[in-house]
Amino acid sequence: MHRRDFLTFSGLGVAGLMLPHARLVAAEELLAPADVARQKLLADTVLAAAHKAGASYCDVRIGRYLNQAIVTREDRVENVVNSESAGVGIRVIVNGAWGFAAAHRTTPEGLATAVGNAVAIARANSKIQSRPVQLAPQKGVGEVSWRTPLKRNAMAVPVKDKVELLLSVNAAAINAGADFINSQLFLVNEQKYFASSDGSWIDQDVHRIWLPFTATAIDKASGKFRTRAGLSAPMGMGYEFLDADPSGRYELPGGVVGYGRSYDPVADAIAAAKQAREKIKAPSVKPGKYDLVLDPSNLFLTIHENVGHPLELDRVLGYEANYAGTSFATLDKRESGFRWGSDIVNFFADKTQPGSLGAVGYDDEGVKTKQWDLVRDGILVNYMATRDEVHLLGEDASHGCSYADSWSSVQFQRMANVSLAPGRAPLTPHEMVKDVENGIYILGRGSYSIDQQRYNAQFGGQLYYQIKDGKIAGMVEDAAYQIRTPEFWNACSAICDERDFRLGGSFFDGKGQPSQVSAVSHGAATTRFNGINIINTARSLG
Template identity: 60%
Template structure:
């Protein structure tokens, strides 16, 4: 088993349940080698060796995951290239049920004898675990799919784009920031390719090719008179796309206020130019006066609130108390779901789980149990109606099938329940952000994720933003500093009074949502339109007002 090294981004606020970084693990590899695929016939042969060995030792069920994980990072600071890395991790994990209990083993020696030994070890572990079993594993029924495949619908494989082109872009981004008066700037592009092969004793042989990309930067300016400094991070979202994400289109831009936002194409140069302007404004911004405000939350900010206050508390293992690492358990206990009337939010609040949304980080064809992915409601008209489940949890809710929420971050990690894309549905109308702001008398318009805190039941919380603009009588009048809002999950979502339409809907997300012990990370997106919340308590987090 290999320990993972984590690369953390400089200047970005980190949270325990949303570690802002990307795991780089495995060995160095050339770009040419990374672009050479593993023969699918060889994967099937290796899978059959493992499945046959597991069955011969008494497994009633077995599945295998052959994973080839490729990571590339290009990192710069001011006029220098700080790091270029290409990494590969390649191996197989074998999971079995024997005597009613789970067992798991993994190997990166992929000859037939090593594969068979891993499968035999998994069965031995399962049989050992069964001696402490109180009730046998119950798997939701799942029909095998035969030989199928799925691939992220990318236009340009980011790994095929020359390193020089990526460096040129990042150094241009840095140059623009410094020309605008930035003291410090770093910029990075992270690229991920998960080549995953799943096979099971139920007859599935599933080959998937998953691509993700995340361009980002942090810009810092210093006020020479007072020595104060301010920063702004990129308003890019990590996406399940190829390098086409970094080839902007005017039609992908949303300019409805003081910030240009992006849908599925991102203009890194335009964003860094705006960032420099915003930082100058932040250095001059007046402190917030605490009180009750109507909040207008941009998707670049709201995605994190959705993640923490909706995504994590509807993970069924947290609800049941099976999982508490990184994010605690959940206030959304089963009795609230069983009542079929628990008021989570206002009637405007509709939250959908989706493992298929194009461009999202969580989009795959099949999960790591070989279950075909789909969509389902979690909150419907403000009422809690469902959770997130995998095959051995489905019976607890009386479901006939898993919701395909199983994932492992590496071939040597055991798969368990992970968050799908969890998104706030837009309004059916055509309301724009600019129109929404016109109706706000006393409010704050927030952009970008920043610091946050939430309790271990995912209930009481505090969030701040990269940018917080004051709204007076329907007009944006300037930036405020040190603004953060406090609420509890139920009160906050019941204060939701307006949502923009589909044209304003955008994705935010993270490459590395942490969970479990030993810890694993997963990539997940959260979509929403610009949304209004009335009468929320806003505090000043600075020392002086």
């Protein structure tokens, strides 16, 4: 999450959760099911009207977006927000050009106005468009549905129980030595109905959950303080993620506990308080070249920024240049067999990963989701593309990565779950550390800086441990690693096996103008990189 997003969601009363035309609702209303029969009737009305108005293609998204956010600090609740936003988004092609319009009112008059607006916009666009839209073929799937697999719907858990959980997290951290702590719980339920003139009527119910916190310890004598954020990841799951299943725990080097498909926030808060206090006394890192051992809780962000974003085809083509930059991974690099990383580096995109933030059955163009390779054996082989882009790659089927964050937003190309494949040979994090003579072991995401082409960057973390002669030699502080993307991934020398594979993720990934947010996961196992430059951030700041 970017700092500005965090401030929006926690410091400003989670007003950012309010989508267009959102209304505050009672918690009980978050459980009301969508009326699928009514949605199909509305969709068919739109499709018929668009056809009559001259559209050669039409898709309609009927969305009901439900959000709950609970914000706490120490022993008090600072905010509880339940919101609902509902409406219809209509996209058409007329004379080879796109047009889009949305309607909050789903009356016959409101739908007719929206269809008319979408068609009018498409006709206007066609007069200045240099070439017609070229959609990849898409066979209609009929009437189908998909649901996030849930054992326990988080929206159904009483607010009282959620508040008690967060306050117990805070109390555990304070009792363990933290001076301050803030914790939040974010829940999202997207009820989305998609229909298109291709012959698809798709009903989907998507759930996401995240419990972040930050614990702060202060040395009252010196005024020095340190923080440690939670090590959990946001997930595409239900409340079962917070059931603290011991099978979801990973015993890592340095006595640290990592988390996979379940999370114990109370135990993590206790560890965070102790580690924040330990960080106050930790020596500052000596800058230089080190072998890095990166936990998935840290590496996911590097994957997101330096693999996921530069392999979005719209960014490669320059469509994001004004807002977020371009990409060093230009199309000619795929044609020339560009070496992205060492032979053991394999990246794949996957919109079907169970528990991931990006998992859906169908994207927002009605394309069935799938897995595909981006980097194979270290070589760049593909990108992420939608129906109207994929022909530029010489392919005739969309990758299924179109998404809109609201019924009122037009769908466009968003990042799929991008993951580093685990190593093929048996290897645990403990075994990996034993082979490191002089290294730094990093857990958790920290601050970062990156250029507009996703080529040069530096990344921090939450916890840093020095490795000496194959053993954890104690905590250090003030570290960040500097990278050039291909050099960094070519320095990848070892990847732990699938037993250590875990998901990290971004709950609020921004893109586009007007800006939209999406949620995306990135999987990895603990990974080693040889000879990476470590800087001392305290010295860098003077």
